[in-house]
Amino acid sequence: MQDFFSNNSIYIVLMIVLLIWGGIAIYLVILDRRTSKLEKHVDDNKLDGEIE
Amino acid sequence: MKAIIIISGLIIGLAFGLFPTFGKAKPTIWRILAVIFITFSVILGLLPPVGGTFYDLVYLSKFNEKSQLDIRMQVLNEKPVFDEVNKQWNAKIKYPDETEPQIYNLKISGSTFPNELNPNNVLIVKMEYLKNQKSFKFIKIVSVNPIITLPYVLNLGERAKILNFHVPVAWLSVLAYLISMIFAIKYLKTRDLNNDIIASSSAVLGTIFCLLATVTGMVWAKFNWGSYWNWDPRETSIFVLLLIYGAYFALRSAIDKDDLRARLSSIYSIIAFITVPFFIFVLPRITSGLHPGSAGEGTAGPILSSQSEMLNLTKTTIFSLCLSAFTVIYFWMLNISVRIKKLQYKSGMSL
Numbered sequence: 001m002q003d004f005f006s007n008n009s010i011y012i013v014l015m016i017v018l019l020i021w022g023g024i025a026i027y028l029v030i031l032d033r034r035t036s037k038l039e040k041h042v043d044d045n046k047l048d049g050e051i052e
Numbered sequence: 053m054k055a056i057i058i059i060s061g062l063i064i065g066l067a068f069g070l071f072p073t074f075g076k077a078k079p080t081i082w083r084i085l086a087v088i089f090i091t092f093s094v095i096l097g098l099l100p101p102v103g104g105t106f107y108d109l110v111y112l113s114k115f116n117e118k119s120q121l122d123i124r125m126q127v128l129n130e131k132p133v134f135d136e137v138n139k140q141w142n143a144k145i146k147y148p149d150e151t152e153p154q155i156y157n158l159k160i161s162g163s164t165f166p167n168e169l170n171p172n173n174v175l176i177v178k179m180e181y182l183k184n185q186k187s188f189k190f191i192k193i194v195s196v197n198p199i200i201t202l203p204y205v206l207n208l209g210e211r212a213k214i215l216n217f218h219v220p221v222a223w224l225s226v227l228a229y230l231i232s233m234i235f236a237i238k239y240l241k242t243r244d245l246n247n248d249i250i251a252s253s254s255a256v257l258g259t260i261f262c263l264l265a266t267v268t269g270m271v272w273a274k275f276n277w278g279s280y281w282n283w284d285p286r287e288t289s290i291f292v293l294l295l296i297y298g299a300y301f302a303l304r305s306a307i308d309k310d311d312l313r314a315r316l317s318s319i320y321s322i323i324a325f326i327t328v329p330f331f332i333f334v335l336p337r338i339t340s341g342l343h344p345g346s347a348g349e350g351t352a353g354p355i356l357s358s359q360s361e362m363l364n365l366t367k368t369t370i371f372s373l374c375l376s377a378f379t380v381i382y383f384w385m386l387n388i389s390v391r392i393k394k395l396q397y398k399s400g401m402s403l
Contacts, residue, residue, distance in 0.1 A: 035392055
């Protein structure tokens, strides 16, 4: 496997880009879940009038 | 020239990210432009092929019995012919920049790429050099007439493109911590909780980018230096930075009252930022180590050094574009997380 990666280094670059994208994607998913919880909270408590 | 390109990339990213609003929803046209810009920069950071020279290949063979490299070649004036029987191209090619070029016959069997070859096409060909037999062998054609070709860097080759992703992420963490400090100072002046929301969201993003820089650095180190972690000064200093901001989050989670939490974490954020430029820019350059730019090397690293052979203008432009793209990503993520936190405060939800 070491040989394959040494000869086709573009896949190492790809791995690193996927790592960065993965980290950003995980954070975006966390944010999305928080937004959904917030929306549920607002709907349940009928807080629509208070939010701009 | 290099400095101008990099600074203008940072300014473009800042302007794009800060305009038109900071804490409110961005308009749809901004979002569309941001997605297009980021996609374009990432593609440009990944795709251009690296084309080396014969001398690079022969030099590489000093370290290995067998070495492979992508080499830039040019087809001569004769029209190449595709041999259907052996499935190979018969073409006379030469190394483009030599005044008295050696002419080679291109024979790559088993591949039908490309469909057509014309005279004077520039090719990037993967070649192998066997040291013992002193023979060159063509393996495959990587691309035909590429628009941009990057030069080959010794010990790195294709991996030089990681520079476009690993370094912006690290620099962005400094920017994020700086913005966290600025809004911490603003909070202490105005006691407005909105500033504390921005400061803490920015610190979260800064830590995420710092962690990403560490992890990508570890993967790169595995292939360049042999192991994932070496306690190199640069690796140690970024680990210490992660610990410092880990303490920031521990402090925030230990306090219940909003204003007390905001006040204490603002003070900590200001003090913590004082260490950031030292750990990221100064300490790794004054100690000797494995990472580029350390003390024994004589340059300040490939990007900040004024020597032009470390990064030519094409690579600097591509790097600068990726830097702007990551800045836009950062501002967008900050915008979303600030809006969510404000909504949480307004609707009375516990954080």
